[in-house]
Amino acid sequence: MNIKPNRRVPLAAAALLAGALLLTACGSGGGHDAHNAAPAATAATPAVSGKAYNAADVAFAQGMIPHHRQALEMAELATTRAASPEVKQLAAAIRAAQDPEIATMSGWLTGWGEQVPQPGAAGAHAGHGGVAGMMTEAELASLKDATGAAFDTAFLKLMVAHHTGAVEMAKAEQGKGGYAPAKELAGAVISGQSAEIEQMNKLLR
Template identity: 55%
Template sequence: MIRKRSLMHRTAVVAAAGTTALVLAACGGSGDDDGSAGHGGHAATASSSAPSSPSASASASAAQGQHNAADVAFAKGMIPHHRQAVEMADLAPGRARSAEVKKLAADIKKAQDPEIRTLSGWLTSWGEDVPAEGAMDHSAHGMGGMMTAEEMTGLENASGTAFDTAFTELMIKHHEGAVEMARTEQADGAHGPAKKMAGEIIDSQSAEIEQMNALLGKG
C-alpha cells in the first residue's frame, strides 16, 4: 500500500513537472514571439517612421536644398536680370567719361557675376532649367526694370557724358527692380541661402541707387 502510494506520488510529481515544463515552454515561446514581434515590430516601425521623423525630414530637406516655387522664380528671374546688368557694365570701360561711373560698373560686374553662377547652381541642384542666355534677357523687359533691346542699343551707341547719364538712369531702374524681386524672395522664399542673397542684393543695390542718384545730382 505504501509502495503503491509512493508510486502514485512519483507519477503525480512527474506529471506535474511535465505540465510545468510545457507551461514554461509555452510561456517562453510566447515570450520569444512577443519579444521578436515587439523588437522586430519596433525595429520595423522605427525603420518605416525614420524618414518621417523631424530630424530625418530635416536632413532630407537639407540634402535636397529645401526650396519652394518662390525660390525658383527668384533664381530664374534674377539670372537674366543680373546678366543684363553685367552686359550694361561691360559697356562702361570704353564709353563712360566719369571715373565714378566706370568704378560703379566694375563693382556691379564683380558682385553680380558670382551671383549668377550661384543662382544657376541652385536651379541645377533643384532639377530646374537655367534660363538660356540671349534673347530672353531683352524679352523680359517689364520684369524688374529690365531694359528693352532699343534701350540697350541706345546705350551701346552713347559715349561720354551722354553715356554716363543714360547708364546711371537705366541702372537705377534696373536696381529698383532687383530690390523689389529680392524683397519678394525674402517674404515668400524658403531656401535660406537664397533669402540671404536677397538681403545682400537689397543692401548693396539700395546703396548703389543712392550713389547713382548723387551722381545725377538727385541725392
C-alpha cells in the same frame, strides 16, 4: 503508489512560451517603428542642411541670370561712353559683383536639372518696361547712342530702376525660397544693390 500527473508544469511552460512570444512581438514592433522613423529623419536632412530647393529658387535663378546679364551689358557701355569717373567706378563694381553671381546661379540650375537661360535671352521680363527694372530694347538702344554727361544721367536713372527690380526679386526669394545659398545670395543682392541705388541717387542730385 499512484503518481498523479503534475499539471502545473505544462501550465508554467505555456506561460513562459506566451511571454517569449509577447517579447518577440514587441521587439519586432519596436524595430518596425524605428525603421519607419528613419526615412522621416532622412527626408528632413536636406532642409536642415540647406540642400533643399523649391520652385521659387528656380524662378529666382532663372529670372536673375538674364537680369544680371543686362546689367553687365549696361556696365560695359559705361567703360567707353561715361564721362564721370564715379560712373565708371560704379560700372566696374557691378561687373565684379554680378558676373560671379551669374556663374553661381547657373551652377545651381545645372545641378538641379533645370534650364539655364541662354546668353541673349532676356527672360520673362524682356520687353516690358518697369517689370523687375528690365530695360526695353528701345531704352537699351537709346543708352547705346548716348555719350558723356548724357550717358551718365541715362545710365544712372536706368540702373536705379534696374537695381530696384533686382532688390524686389531678391526679397521675393528670401520670402518664398527654400535653398539656403540662394536666400543668402538674395540677401547680398539686397544689401549691395540698395547701397548702389543710394550712391546713384546722390550722383543724380
